[in-house]
Amino acid sequence: xxxxxxxxxxxxxxxxxxxxxxxxxxxxxxxxxxxxxxxxxxxxxxxxxxxxxxxxxxxxxxxxxxxxxxxxxxxxxxxxxxxxxxxxxxxxxxxxxxxxxxxxxxxxxxxxxxxxxxxxxxxxxxx
Numbered sequence: 144x145x146x147x148x149x150x151x152x153x154x155x156x157x158x159x160x161x162x163x164x165x166x167x168x169x170x171x172x173x174x175x176x177x178x179x180x181x182x183x184x185x186x187x188x189x190x191x192x193x194x195x196x197x198x199x200x201x202x203x204x205x206x207x208x209x210x211x212x213x214x215x216x217x218x219x220x221x222x223x224x225x226x227x228x229x230x231x232x233x234x235x236x237x238x239x240x241x242x243x244x245x246x247x248x249x250x251x252x253x254x255x256x257x258x259x260x261x262x263x264x265x266x267x268x269x270x
Contacts, residue, residue, distance in 0.1 A: 147201040148175065151211055153194040155238070157182050160197050163211060170210055172203045218258050226258050226267075233262035 154160040157179055164174045177196040182189055189195075199207040218226040218236045225234035239259035259266050 148198040149201045149204040149207070150177075151197045151199055151204075151207050152215075153196045155189050155194050156186060157195050160195050163197060163214065166214055167199065167207055167210055170206070172199055172207050172210070174199060217261075228260035228263060228265055229267060230265040231260060231263040233260055235261040236267075237261060239266055 152160075152163070154163075157176075160176060160179075164176065167174050175198040177198055178192055179195050181192065182195050215237075217234060218238055220226055226236040227234055228236060236258040239257040255268055257266055257268055
């Protein structure tokens with residue numbers, strides 16, 4: 144059914160999602176941004192609500208994933224080097240937010256940055 148959505152990715156800031164949105168739309172894939180207006184009015188709550196969510200119709204999922212994988216930027220460490228997964232040694236990680244508990248939802252900047260390997264799914268802390 145066309146009214147079912149698939150969340151392709153989430154982004155910390157609304158500006159970060161615009162390039163991916165533009166690329167997908169130029170390929171004929173309709174894109175929906177959940178919580179975009181909320182973060183435009185108060186960007187400091189991004190971590191608390193999980194950022195802006197980029198969604199596509201479920202029928203476009205495979206094409207959208209393929210296009211996103213071509214253009215996505217993977218996480219880099221403080222020295223600008225790609226984050227390497229300690230488990231599978233892949234250099235395909237993205238920032239991971241797991242704001243559990245009221246404290247981290249109220250003060251997300253205290254949460255230590257984590258990365259999720261897109262190859263094996265392992266979650267690691269930053270160095």
